[in-house]
Amino acid sequence: MKEISKKYSNDEIEITWKPSVCIHSTKCWRGEEGLSSVFNPAERPWIKPEGASTERIMAQIDKCPSGALSYVKKNKEAESPQIQSATIIETFENGPLLVYGNIRIKDKAGNETQKNKVTALCRCGASLNKPYCDGTHTKNGFQAS
Ligand code: SF4
Numbered sequence: 001m002k003e004i005s006k007k008y009s010n011d012e013i014e015i016t017w018k019p020s021v022c023i024h025s026t027k028c029w030r031g032e033e034g035l036s037s038v039f040n041p042a043e044r045p046w047i048k049p050e051g052a053s054t055e056r057i058m059a060q061i062d063k064c065p066s067g068a069l070s071y072v073k074k075n076k077e078a079e080s081p082q083i084q085s086a087t088i089i090e091t092f093e094n095g096p097l098l099v100y101g102n103i104r105i106k107d108k109a110g111n112e113t114q115k116n117k118v119t120a121l122c123r124c125g126a127s128l129n130k131p132y133c134d135g136t137h138t139k140n141g142f143q144a145s
């Protein structure tokens, strides 16, 4: 499946959202920890970079558990955010396996994709974008601690 990327910009950063990787954790917008002035799924566009300071937006994106949200600073486009520590694997309740760290994923044809930061891998078996989680677990009632 071709990966769709949507881009949103202010003067300082370009935000990328990959819908097929979003696990619908709601962390970016819901509750006190969310940033609903920028991330609001009830509105279009659902991401409004003018809704908060660049620092605040970057801090929120860093909390996205799937890596669906990412950013590049416009004056440092060549830089790719990388985690330097050991790889950590965490289970997301009723959802995917989250792999933190720099990994390479090889598909059946032998093509490799470099993943930095966080990668969500399907644990429910129903994703249409395997091995990645595409959020389907929220629709099929998948339950696992
Ligand atoms: S996975 Fe990321 S982009 Fe998707 S809802 Fe959660 S925080 Fe937002």
Ligand code: FES
Residues within 6 Å of the ligand: 023, 095, 096, 097, 121, 122, 123, 124, 125, 126, 127, 132, 133, 134, 135, 136, 137, 138
């Ligand atoms: S765990 Fe999310 S689609 Fe399977």
